[in-house]
Amino acid sequence: MTIRLTVNGEERDIAAAPMTPLVDVLRDTLHLTGAKPVCREGFCGACMVLVDAVPTVSCLTPLVLAQGRDVETVEGLTSADSPMPVQAALEEHDAVQCGMCFPGMVVTLTHLTTAGRCEPSREAVKAGLVGNVCRCTGYERIVDAALAVMEDRP
């Protein structure tokens, strides 16, 4: 059976079992290895992608539920070589360590920092990161970067 969905702006027909986790389709079939399968049970957020602009854990999303939807991965958030504001701010704040959590962090923060989505306070940003675990950094620089993006917003 083929399932049609849009991935990073391109229509794709995927021949795979309907219950295949979306993260495996992205990584193994489409070779988009940005999203990471770390816990595979919806806790860590490393596999986060946007499905119709909503942050969604791709490990718990069966392919069939993405049918006809618009899926955007961390690769799709970036055009050519220029980082998005969230990526630029994380780089500027020297936030990255091993980096495994960041594809998911970037997806969540891209959503969180859109206008009107989240109050620009530490508590609100931390609450918004409840579904994204980082084992390396201790989070504070990630929060600083998110606040910088929100405050720069026109």
Next chain:
Amino acid sequence: MSEIAERAVQNFRRRDARDKLMGRTRYTIDRGTAGMLHAALLRSEVPSGRILRLDTTAAACMPGVRAIVTAADAPGRAGLGIADHPLFAIDTVRYCGEPIAAVAADSERQARDALAAIEVEIAPLPAVLDMGSALADAAPLVHPGWESYEVLTPGGMRGGNVAWEASVDRGDIDAAFARNDVTVVESSFRVGRQNHLSFEPRAVLAHFEDGRYHIETSTQVPWTVRNTVAALLAVPASSIRVTVPPVGGGFGLKFDCALEPFAALLARMSGRPVRLVNSREEEMTTCLFRENAEICIRSAITPEGSIAGREAVVLMDCGAYGGEQVFLTTMTAHTLGGNYRLGAVRIVSRAVYTNTAPNGAFRACNGVYNTFALERHTDEIAAAIGMAPGEFRRRNVIGDGDLGATGQVFEGDVLAPMLAKMEALRERTPASLPGDGRLYGRATTVGTWFVFTGPSAATVNMNADGTATLVTSGVEIGSGSMMQALPQIVAATLGLSPDKVVVRAADTDAAGYDVGVGGGRTTVSLGAASRSAAIEVRTKLLKVASDMLEASAEDLVMEDGRIDIAGARGSGVTIAEVAARAQALLGPVAGTGSFTGAGTPAMEGCCAGHFIEALDIPVFAVHDCDVAVDPGTGHVEVLRYRVVQDVGRALNPSAIHGQIQGGVVQGLGYALHEEADVGRNGAIRQTSFETYRVPLAGDVVPVEIELHEGAPSIGPLGTKGAGEVPILNVGATIACAVAHATGKQIRELPLTPPRVLELLLDRAQAPDFPHIGSRHSDNRLATGTIA
């Protein structure tokens, strides 16, 4: 050379950040290649048993299966100190999760299906699941044949379920405790296991090409992998090449050989590349945890408040095989025996076999719980003699010329000025007190850690375009040392900017031996080797430049990509021009460098069974925090956390601050909620993120940091490792603060709400260790048990 050191200091940004943020970095789990097979491991479901039958015939006929291997294909044993660990269980299984067979198939699903078709019959044997049962009289032996194992490092006492015993005896301890003017304080502690939970699991992609193995793997120790695979497969080490892509987190988990030999063996058998990746559940249940430990400590305190004698027994659970714990018995003398001036000392540290998943190395291994025990004990001493805990520490911390537990002479006053800095930092960063009925507590603790020196090699190739290439076996595990400190050191030595230094990813075919990335050694050992390689290049370039400029080499300065006559900027030539000229005249310019430990001596004859008798580079830390404890729920909130850390010289302060924030938060997890344990079936109970709780963004606070510079160090440009130590005294500091808040003795970590409530309700039971004898000699193997 001091201007070189100054030039080396900068907040140079890591060049791998951008790709990591864009999702472009290819970790080992992201790699694949044409014709690749997928492997899976059949693991034991019982903690102890005899393998009666193992038949892979049916599995071999399953669809897609290309190779199956078992113990018959991997004859060797490996280990640290003792070669006790085979690749697959041979006849006997010793823990839940132990590999019995491995399959490679066209897909992962096919490989897992084939596992189910392997016929295996195991007759259960009695299991020892904790150290109490392992040390009980007539306990079944995890390794009945322990005496027959090859001893790789002589000197440790061994016997029965004691895999290794290290001891220190300095001074007349019995006399110290027999004095009639001393106060004797005695405490005991217990801690569980901590899972690293590095985001990238252990993963490997192995190839067998031209008669050699090429192993791409997520490891901190490419040379250990090379040598261990060779030992297990009984092939020459030179037939193995290990390369390491960016590593998605290590924290010590990847400081040992892991999945590599299985994939290598299957690649040879199938003639195809083989990928093997642990599932999260495998990763959780066979984690090489920070070990669970039991600690008894006793001190004799004089009326003036000095420590006349200290005696301790530390039991470390190594699981079914000795592994890292054999080595770590060494560290007790330096951690539990650290921080303070001691009269006489008697310490025994034992690695104990149990039928559980083997433990391993985890950031500041051994130090984290021994510092918890020592600092709680120190507060108990202060209370017993009626002295303020801060005052007791100020009077007793190790200073210049003092003897450590093993009799090493410490250099420089480091902890005392750090304590003073902490006091000032506290004043600058006051906590706002809860004022809502919660209990408030605060604490300051000290800690001693070290840099694990040892051999490293480096080559610097000077390119004719004015860039340099640094070739080492160093691995970037996330700390940034390979991206920041190393190019900064080479660049400063050569008068280049660090972005002109390309750092080659680890490849054992390209660079010489290295102990590995861990133990805070990257900047120090790899840094020192890189620096001496760069100095050789510098010397060669200056010689060529002195001919070009007709000036003596001593009158030249190398700076900003140029070599000029001192005091006359612009008088000279670019480094690229000099490198090109040198290449044309003499051939390409390169330098090599190497480093190893300094061999700092301990006092003659006071240690037995130690891999490291004295610390080449001690590293000190002072931590402080304020907490609020909810008396209704037992919840502990950290209000403020402060660190003063001894870094020698901070080459990249921004990177060090990042390591401190991250390390402290891992420590908060250990202090407050991270714990893995073994169920009655012998399996680890925490199998996923759902049951093992790590800190989330909402749990953490920004750490207030001050770096203490200038303490003596043999590291390059006066550096010390800074990434490992931040976790060292977090458990200690939180425990002391909670003890002060609640007025209760704290004997165990983590301080989960139920455990804190038990304390508040006086229902907490002090740990009772019937297997630890009250006479010290009951806890020592008799001389002569050395195998």
